[in-house]
Amino acid sequence: MRAVAITRDELSIWLRYIHEICGIYLDETKGYLLETRLGQLLQETGAGSFSELYYKTKSDLTNTVRRKVIDAITTNETSFFRDTSPFELLQHKLIPELVDRRNKSGLRPVPIRIWSAACSTGQEAYSTGIILRELLGDFNGYDVRILGTDISDKAVAQASYGHFSKLELDRGLPADKVARNFTQDRDRWKIRDEIRALATFRIMNLLEPFAFPAPFDIVFCRNVAIYFTESDKIRLFRNIGKFLAKDGVLIIGSTESITGLCPEFEPKRYLRSVFYQMKTQI
Numbered sequence: 589m590r591a592v593a594i595t596r597d598e599l600s601i602w603l604r605y606i607h608e609i610c611g612i613y614l615d616e617t618k619g620y621l622l623e624t625r626l627g628q629l630l631q632e633t634g635a636g637s638f639s640e641l642y643y644k645t646k647s648d649l650t651n652t653v654r655r656k657v658i659d660a661i662t663t664n665e666t667s668f669f670r671d672t673s674p675f676e677l678l679q680h681k682l683i684p685e686l687v688d689r690r691n692k693s694g695l696r697p698v699p700i701r702i703w704s705a706a707c708s709t710g711q712e713a714y715s716t717g718i719i720l721r722e723l724l725g726d727f728n729g730y731d732v733r734i735l736g737t738d739i740s741d742k743a744v745a746q747a748s749y750g751h752f753s754k755l756e757l758d759r760g761l762p763a764d765k766v767a768r769n770f771t772q773d774r775d776r777w778k779i780r781d782e783i784r785a786l787a788t789f790r791i792m793n794l795l796e797p798f799a800f801p802a803p804f805d806i807v808f809c810r811n812v813a814i815y816f817t818e819s820d821k822i823r824l825f826r827n828i829g830k831f832l833a834k835d836g837v838l839i840i841g842s843t844e845s846i847t848g849l850c851p852e853f854e855p856k857r858y859l860r861s862v863f864y865q866m867k868t869q870i
Contacts, residue, residue, distance in 0.1 A: 592630055594619050598638040602626075605642065610658050610739050611795040612815045625660045629653070659742045663815075666708040668760030669715045674810070674839050677861040679719045682837055686805055687724075689835065697731040701833070703804045705794060706812035707736030710747025710787070711760070716808075717783040718769050727782070735804075737792035748789045750779040794824055803833040811841040818849065825850045829866055838864040 594602070599619050606612055614621065626641065633653060635641035645653045669675050683700070690698040700720070704713040713736040724730055738744050757766050757777055770777040778784075792798065794812065807828055813821045825846050828838060838853065839861075840846065846864065847855055853864040 591623060591627060592637060594623050594638045598642070601642055602638060605645075606657075606661055607817075609654060610662060610793065611820055612661060613817045613820075626657065629656055629660055632656075655741045659740050662738075662740045662743070664708040664738075664740060664743050665811075666711045668711045668757070670712065670760060671810075671842050673842065673860040674808070675715055675719060677839070677858050677863060678716065678806070679723065681858050682806060682863075683720065683723055686835075697729050699805075700730060700732045701802060701804045702732075702734045702806045703800075703808065703831075704734065704736040705792075705807060705809040705828070707738050707743070707747055707789065708740075709743050709752075709756075710736055710750065710789065711752075711756070712736070712808055712810070713747065713787045713789070714750070714769075714779050714783060715760070717779075717786045718765065720786065721769070721783055727786075732786050734787040735800075736787055736789040737794075738789075739791065739793050741791060744789050744791050747787075750784045751776040752779075753777075795820055798827065798831075800831050803831050803836060805833050805836050807832060807836065807838050809838065809840055811844070814841065814844060821846070822849050825853065829853065832866055836865065840864070 599616060599622065602622055603614050603616065603618070606614060622638070626638070629635075630638070630641055633641060633644050635644055645657055648654065686700065687698060690700075702716055704716065707713050713734050716734055720732055721727070724732075736744075736747055738747070751773065752770075753776060757770065766777065769780055769783060771780060772778075794809075795816070809824070809828060813824055816824065825838070829850070829852060832838065845855075846853055852867055854867045855862050855864055
C-alpha cells in the first residue's frame with residue numbers, strides 16, 4: 589500500500605492535537621515522523637488521509653483510536669539501569685540515608701515511597717526494586733511502594749505484566765542479576781514475585797492535574813520533559829514538588845536541567861549524578 593503524505597494543513601491540526609492529548613511539542617519539521625508513526629493506524633482504521641484519521645479519532649466515543657495515537661507517538665525507549673549513575677546514586681546514597689533517617693525517627697515499618705513517572709514498560713521501576721532488594725534483603729520491617737505511571741496504555745500493560753524478552757534483559761542486566769531477579773517462562777523472563785509485589789502501575793498524563801495520598805521520597809522523571817514546552821515543564825515540576833516529602837529527591841535526565849526554570853528546586857551533586865530538592869523544605 590502506498591504511503592499517505594500529510595498536507596501542511598493536516599500537519600498543523602495534528603501538531604495541536606498531539607500537544608493537547610499528551611503534552612508532546614512537535615514543530616512543523618516533524619511531518620515525516622507523523623507519517624511514519626501513524627501510517628499503520630491509517631491502515632487499521634481504513635482512513636484514506638490524515639484528515640480522515642483525525643475525524644475518526646475525535647469521533648470515536650470509546651477513545652480506542654486516541655489511545656493508539658498516543659501509543660504510536662510516545663517514545664518508549666528504556667532499558668534496565670539506564671544511564672547507570674542515577675541507580676548508583678540510589679544504591680550508595682539516597683536509600684541508605686533515607687533508611688537511616690527513618691530508623692532514627694522510629695517509624696515502623698520503615699516507609700519508602702518511590703514514583704517512576706513516565707515509566708515506559710517498567711524497567712526503571714523494576715531496576716529500583718532490584719536495588720532495594722539487594723540493600724534491604726527480604727523487606728521485613730519495611731513498607732516499600734513503587735508507583736510507575738505512563739501515558740501509554742500499551743507500555744503500562746507490559747510493565748504490569750512484568751515479562752521481558754532476552755533482548756530487553758541484555759540491555760543493562762548482567763547474567764548474575766538476571767539469575768537472582770527473574771525466572772524463565774518459555775521465551776520470556778518474569779520478574780520475581782517479591783520484586784513485582786513492590787510496584788503498581790497506572791496510566792497517567794503528567795500534564796493533567798494529579799494528586800496522591802502520601803508524598804514521595806524519590807521521584808524519577810527522566811527524559812520526558814524534553815518533549816514539553818518551557819511552560820509545560822515548569823508546570824510539571826512544580827506539581828511534582830508539591831508531592832515530594834520534606835527530604836524528598838527529584839531525579840531527572842542526565843542531559844536535563846531545571847535550574848533557572850524552577851528556582852524553588854536546589855541542585856545537588858553526588859559523584860556523576862545531579863539530583864534536586866526543594867529549597868523551602870530543607
